[in-house]
Amino acid sequence: MNNIFKFLRKPLTTVVSASQQVPRRFFASPPKRFYKRTSVLCNDGKYEVTLDSRKLKTPNGTLFTVKSEPLAIAVATEFDAQKEHIERSKMHLSALCFTAIDNPNRHTKTDMVNYVLNYIATDTVLFQYDDEKELFDLQRNEWDPIIQWFNERYGTNLQKTMVMSPPNVSADDKMKVSKYLLSHSEDVLFGFIFAVDTLKSVLLAFAAIDQRISVEKAVALSRLEEEYQSKFWGRVEWAHDLSQQELQARLAAAVLFVHLNRSEHFVKEKLIV
Incomplete structure (x- = not known):
């Protein structure tokens, strides 16, 4: 998992990805399985x-508790x-839950929202090039509908760029995305950011979470240029396949994490756009 909180502009604070927030010992050499069975308990309205x-406890020694029974069942699974x-490195839901519970670097909602806002200017689907007609046609046919959907869904006016310079993201666009994100709990925002980091795209992450496109489609669109280039340079079957499957697993975990937490922590004043 990459450095998901490396801000392009001066950040309010330094933030790191879900995997980086978990102590190194969580991703040390795999320990042997020491238990025979798992189960879920309900205690005072929370699930363990x-x-x-x-x-189960988090890497920081905090008792694992969530308000969503399906989420607890998923972690137990x-x-x-x-x-x-x-x-452990493949247990994405568990890592997300541990990160949200421990929040070891004490990241605020403002930190997380600012990350997403700053990421928009580097969004994969907003950078297109017409140097190679076949690739440009592919980008236009596959990515442009996502840009159009995002603008209609969130009331923004994001425009793609055809040069190396980043696209302009207006203050009004940032305000609308910010207001939407701030309507969610901190737990949910961890899931949004995990999805953004996985796809290197805010637009694709939002489309997958909103179920506009499937997880498989979102990953395919994030790898559009790589798959195009593989037609000319060849494809290392096991490497490309493993990479694709890993991205799908991570994104699926992020989408599930958001939906299961959002159902429990939904803010009634949530913006409807």
């Missing part, structure tokens, strides 16, 4: 995960799916 008789060793 147990590994045999032990209650990730742990239950482990074989002889626990491959």
Whole structure:
């Protein structure tokens, strides 16, 4: 997972990705599976995960609790799916939950929203080039509908750029996206950012979370240029396939995390656009 909070402009604070917020020991050499079964408990309206008789805790030692029962079940399923060793680096839902619970660097909603706003100017789908007609036609046919949908959905006026200079993102556009994001809980914002980091695109992440496009389609669109170039330079089957599957797994986790948390922490004053 890449540095998802490396701001292009001066940030309010330094923020890092979900995987980087989890202590290094969480991604050390895989430990052996020490439990036989997992289960979910309800305690005072919150849900916990147990590994045999032990209650699951975060890397910082905080008791794992979430308000969404389906989310707790999903995390328990990730742990239950482990074989002889626990491959934590592939447990994306668990990592997202741990990050949201521990928030080790004490990131605020403003930090997270500012990241997304600054990321728009580097969004993959807003950079198109007409140097190569076949590639440009592909970008226009596949990416332009996403730009149009985003502008209609969020009332923005984002425009693609045909040069190396980043597209102009107006203060009004930022305000509208900011207002939408601020209507969510901090937990949900961690999921949004995980999706943005996975796809290198705010627009594609929002489209996947809004279920405008499928997870598979969003990943395919994020890899449009890479797949185009592979027609000329060849495709390393196992490497390309693994990369695609990993992106799909990460994005699917982010989308599920957002929806399961949003159903529990939805703000009634949420902006309708």
